[in-house]
Amino acid sequence: xxxxxxxxxxxxxxxxxxxxxxxxxxxxxxxxxxxxxxxxxxxxxxxxxxxxxxxxxxxxxxxxxxxxxxxxxxxxxxxxxxxxxxxxxxxxxxxxxxxxxxxxxxxxxxxxxxxxxxxxxxxxxxxxxxxxxxxxxxxxxxxxxxxxxxxxxxxxxxxxxxxxxxxxxxxxxxxxxxxxxxxxxxxxxxxxxxxxxxxxxxxxxxxx
Amino acid sequence: xxxxxxxxxxxxxxxxxxxxxxxxxxxxxxxxxxxxxxxxxxxxxxxxxxxxxxxxxxxxxxxxxxxxxxxxxxxxxxxxxxxxxxxxxxxxxxxxxxxxxxxxxxxxxxxxxxxxxxxxxxxxxxxxxxxxxxxxxxxxxxxxxxxxxxxxxxxxxxxxxxxxxxxxxxxxxxxxxxxxxxxxxxxxxxxxxxxxxxxxxxxxxxxx
Numbered sequence: 439x440x441x442x443x444x445x446x447x448x449x450x451x452x453x454x455x456x457x458x459x460x461x462x463x464x465x466x467x468x469x470x471x472x473x474x475x476x477x478x479x480x481x482x483x484x485x486x487x488x489x490x491x492x493x494x495x496x497x498x499x500x501x502x503x504x505x506x507x508x509x510x511x512x513x514x515x516x517x518x519x520x521x522x523x524x525x526x527x528x529x530x531x532x533x534x535x536x537x538x539x540x541x542x543x544x545x546x547x548x549x550x551x552x553x554x555x556x557x558x559x560x561x562x563x564x565x566x567x568x569x570x571x572x573x574x575x576x577x578x579x580x581x582x583x584x585x586x587x588x589x590x591x592x593x594x595x596x597x598x599x600x601x602x603x604x605x606x607x608x609x610x611x612x613x614x615x616x617x618x619x620x621x622x623x624x625x626x627x628x629x630x631x632x633x634x635x636x637x638x639x640x641x642x643x644x645x646x
Numbered sequence: 647x648x649x650x651x652x653x654x655x656x657x658x659x660x661x662x663x664x665x666x667x668x669x670x671x672x673x674x675x676x677x678x679x680x681x682x683x684x685x686x687x688x689x690x691x692x693x694x695x696x697x698x699x700x701x702x703x704x705x706x707x708x709x710x711x712x713x714x715x716x717x718x719x720x721x722x723x724x725x726x727x728x729x730x731x732x733x734x735x736x737x738x739x740x741x742x743x744x745x746x747x748x749x750x751x752x753x754x755x756x757x758x759x760x761x762x763x764x765x766x767x768x769x770x771x772x773x774x775x776x777x778x779x780x781x782x783x784x785x786x787x788x789x790x791x792x793x794x795x796x797x798x799x800x801x802x803x804x805x806x807x808x809x810x811x812x813x814x815x816x817x818x819x820x821x822x823x824x825x826x827x828x829x830x831x832x833x834x835x836x837x838x839x840x841x842x843x844x845x846x847x848x849x850x851x852x853x854x
Contacts, residue, residue: 443701483695486657502653527650528677
């Protein structure tokens with residue numbers, strides 16, 4: 439498409455550089471902004487700029503925050519001896535939404551993936567080790583994606599932590615609630631069968 | 647969702663205020679921006695801001711442009727006695743992409759729609775009348791959406807232009823090229839039948 443204005447072209451390119459937004463959608467967004475009040479474009483522009491330039495990461499757990507220490511880490515009622523290790527703050531959001539977890543978090547900032555050039559030293563693993571070492575941590579819960587990268591990271595960290603007197607656990611894997619067995623993949627189903635649980639565990643779970 | 651940072655929340659709200667982008671997609675875009683280089687966020691922010699604050703509209707036809715008079719209006723080879731009336735610059739883009747039109751344009755900025763509170767005086771209709779009056783215009787081609795609003799606008803403008811010695815035409819309506827008759831709606835099919843054309847028109851058309 440050839441635009442009659444360089445500004446339109448730059449606007450379309452800007453939106454189209456975001457994931458999941460194509461040129462046509464980008465043009466629709468540009469037209470929307472032109473039709474709307476000038477304040478809307480200004481506030482969106484400002485929000486995007488501030489987002490990237492002013493964002494802070496909690497010095498303790500690496501979660502995004504407006505302060506040096508995030509709300510979870512500074513909360514007095516949280517159990518600081520229980521650390522849940524996640525890939526990024528998106529996972530913290532999901533876990534917090536369950537309302538079930540009362541410990542603190544640790545954000546790795548990614549998963550080990552040699553193929554993508556992500557090695558352990560690029561992730562926040564050393565800071566996790568030193569937290570375990572210094573903060574009298576009792577349990578490290580690994581809440582990583584059930585993928586090859588997640589499992590690799592899980593393996594690496596559990597190995598690094600094996601010399602400390604800390605319990606390392608991982609999220610339970612099995613069939614999801616509300617799903618149908620017919621559509622569960624073979625590996626998940628086979629593993630769920632192997633790690634079957636006594637019936638009592640079902641009725642005392644958080645979903646009741 | 648409760649975010650651990652006000653900046654994240656504002657970023658999500660900014661993206662979610664755009665049409666077709668929900669909260670989940672907005673959060674995905676925010677995470678993308680945080681992962682990417684700071685320059686990306688800066689350039690997107692700047693493009694959006696400039697887009698809305700620096701955009702100019704051609705003083706002649708109302709098309710978006712970086713100059714006072716747009717490239718189409720200032721082109722010496724364009725036929726200035728033929729004006730194609732469109733709703734917005736998006737339609738100009740579509741028409742220019744056909745490569746078939748050599749006249750100039752006039753952008754209304756909307757369509758008459760009493761239900762939405764859009765009346766003739768809010769659109770660029772007076773400027774069209776004065777162009778027809780002063781520029782020795784031979785033909786006005788109405789290229790408006792085939793909707794009730796489009797037809798209403800078409801009717802209003804053709805009535806206003808009836809006292810001038812100018813030919814008013816409208817885009818042909820009929821079955822689209824490459825479509826299947828089975829899926830054409832009844833009104834379009836009935837009208838195509840009524841305004842059937844001699845076979846010669848088919849083989850001399852621009853699609854050959």
